[in-house]
Amino acid sequence: MTNTSEVPLNGASATHGREFESTDPAVYSEYSKKWTELPKDEDGWVARAKEVSEILAKDVVKRNAENKAPFAEVALLKHAGLLKVLGPKKYGGGEQPWSLAYRLIREVSNGDSSLGMLLGYHLLWSTTANVVGTPEQADRTQELILSNNYFIGGAVNPRDEDHKIANDGDHFVFNGFKRFNTGGVVSDLTVLEGVLEGTEHHIFAFVKTQQSGIEFQHDWHNIGLRLSESGSVKITNIRVPWVDALGWSPEKKEPIPDILTIPFATLLLPAIQLVFSNLYLGIAQGALTAAAAYTLKSTRPWPYAGNDRKTTATDEFYILERYGNFYAHVAAASALADRAGALVSSIYSTHTSDRKSLTAARRGELAEEVASVKVVTTDTGLRVTAGVFEVTGASATGERLGLDRFWRDLRTHTLHDPVAYKNRELGRWRLLGEAPEPSWYS
CATH class of the missing domain: 2.40.110.10 (Butyryl-CoA Dehydrogenase, subunit A, domain 2)
Structure with a gap:
């Protein structure tokens, strides 16, 4: 593998004859000097991701409408060091567990779902050689990616x-x-x-x-x-x-049998399914944050409630009830996702040095834990991102606010693979004790 060549990064660019517009990485150049080293601990990583999320959220509606290739936004992820969170320290990585990486995906998705998605896919693809490559290939690939701060597509x-x-x-x-x-x-x-x-x-x-x-x-x-x-x-x-x-x-x-024909070689699939669920959680959390800010500032109480008329929107029973219900479901989904993230981290840390020690049964348990999260975050996310309009009011549908982007983003990705099959898979697991055969989606 060789280093990539320079590419056009702003204005109207062309790739093999097709014109497209992209954002200019210079927009975020100040952060290349601000973040001169990687965070030291879990709290520092989460704070860094939250800062990136807040930066992206400032103009996310405008950038979303312009639909330009996000070279600048990816440059911001690079400046922040978020692309390196999983990599070994000897090559400049953070050497953090997947459980933390999932939280970073969630944080970035809160402010800009597309960039949270890109971060999640990058982290998955950047670990491909760790799962299906030889130890030498894994080491060589990590050095290449981390030393160049590369972003990975698939x-x-x-x-x-x-x-x-x-x-x-x-x-x-x-x-x-x-x-x-x-x-x-x-x-x-x-x-x-x-x-x-x-x-x-x-x-x-x-x-x-x-x-x-x-x-x-x-x-x-x-x-x-x-x-x-x-x-x-x-x-x-x-x-x-x-x-x-x-x-x-x-x-x-x-193929080398002891590399590609063992359960460990299939770990990319549950790992990326949990990327999806944390993306959905981040979107739902972002929707609640944006909706709450709007409700506190702009939502009006219903004036035709007779003797039960309220003076402010935050006195309205139905608004308080909906926010409370949404909060509870997102909090429960987050706890379930964190539990699955901890299991992913445990399996990687336990079996990476001896890949053959991971059994099919243990891999099946992980798949079903992740499937449970997928079901719950899909159901909760769709309900919350559509339901926030009930507690913000008609004016909140304005394009300038862009509150609809949360539902649009979530609805788009939840069609990736039918959640009905995850429900059926879990049913077979619960009733018959059958773990799914590893596939491209489980």
């Missing part, structure tokens, strides 16, 4: 046909098309995945993003998560050395 979407991989001597070659590719446009490295021709074996690899064989279509114009750059991408003749095939023997050109 063109993996499993619902599309897999990328086709051809063997070409000392290299293998990717070709294909993916309908979704979160963060790719603003990434330094991209994770590709496909199936080697003539086999059923999958290969993961990191490649530099800025090269002629990666053609972003710039077609992400959806109702929510507009700055997540989740549009489609065409992959043409991307050549990768066999030594960079994660978990493969470059000499034999075949």
